[in-house]
Amino acid sequence: MNDRFDFAFDFNLDELAPADAASEEAVERFWSGDLTALPQHHTTPNGSHSFVVAHDQSATWGIPGAPQVMAIAAARDLNRFTYTLETSHHATVSFAQNWLVERGCPPEKIAKTHGGYLKPADDLTVWVERQIRESGARYEVLDNHTSDSDPCETWTLTRDASAAQAPVRLFHEEWDHAAGTYTMREGAFADVGAARAWLDDRSGPLPEPPEYSDHDGAVVRARIALIALARSAGAPATPKASLDATRTRLAGPVQRPVKGRLL
Structure with a gap:
């Protein structure tokens, strides 16, 4: 799998192409090395959507005060072999969750934060x-x-x-x-x-x-x-x-x- 997506979750985009210019730009800018997955939801089985909240450690070295929580939404069209990828930064997990819920994630599926948070x-x-x-x-x-x-x-x-x-x-x-x-x-x-x-x-x-x-x-x-x-x-x-x-x-x-x- 492309190492840009090699972290605690798998978007399964290997055989797919970006559906639009925004998704192509998002995948080019995406770097998982500084991300730690928090709550996440993937539709199953063979689902078409992934919703993830992650802590972006790189923000701590960037502009002072910048938000450190990233929301990530991936949608796969398995008939056309394409995907869309959206990301958005937020100050808190709850606002990142809201952004994902607005994009179709069931709120109860993204509500629980796991790990050392x-x-x-x-x-x-x-x-x-x-x-x-x-x-x-x-x-x-x-x-x-x-x-x-x-x-x-x-x-x-x-x-x-x-x-x-x-x-x-x-x-x-x-x-x-x-x-x-x-x-x-x-x-x-x-x-x-x-x-x-x-x-x-x-x-x-x-x-x-x-x-x-x-x-x-x-x-x-x-x-x-x-x-x-x-x-x-x-x-x-x-x-x-x-x-x-x-x-x-x-x-x-x-x-x-x-x-x-x-x-």
């Missing part, structure tokens, strides 16, 4: 990540930044098409390598300037989205509670339909998510 520190992190992963085109990414030295964090600045209030949303991820965990929090701002001001001074907690405390707050609390139950039992995350069906039962006594200041 850091684990979510709490149930709110799991909930925020799932919200991103399954959000479709809801979040328009405006900017992002990755820091793998002090502070070890990423942030992704977005515009939320579904937000009635404070439509600029900041997703802030912080890593604790000593504990082997990370946290993800969502902050809400009236405009981009306010979000950038918070990033510059960090003088207060990350502003909590209004829906965490309004009439939708019960839904948020119910979903986080069900995630906690699933994680404690070692079971898969509860599907969205089940979450919606049980939100009323769980909404009352469950504690609100904490404010977003990262620890």
Whole structure:
């Protein structure tokens, strides 16, 4: 097999030709030597699609703040003996997963990260990540930044098409390598300037989205509670339909998510 694809997964492109100029350019630029596969899904048997999230170590030596997570989507047309290949860089795994879901990957197939990657520190992190992963085109990414030295964090600045209030949303991820965990929090701002001001001074907690405390707050609390139950039992995350069906039962006594200041 072409050594450009010689890593923890196999795209099976040996006998195929690129279907378009973009795919030909993508394969020429593709270098697997710096990539570590994280979640991935390949359709079987003899499937036509591969979806992979990978950590791109080469980004650490490039432009400061550049995203280090790569999403890769390969589609093979076995009748025409061609393939398409797309890649996209993201600050966090959850936004890379969202990009793959938008290209046809079932969200539950790309949700679990294997290997030595850091684990979510709490149930709110799991909930925020799932919200991103399954959000479709809801979040328009405006900017992002990755820091793998002090502070070890990423942030992704977005515009939320579904937000009635404070439509600029900041997703802030912080890593604790000593504990082997990370946290993800969502902050809400009236405009981009306010979000950038918070990033510059960090003088207060990350502003909590209004829906965490309004009439939708019960839904948020119910979903986080069900995630906690699933994680404690070692079971898969509860599907969205089940979450919606049980939100009323769980909404009352469950504690609100904490404010977003990262620890």
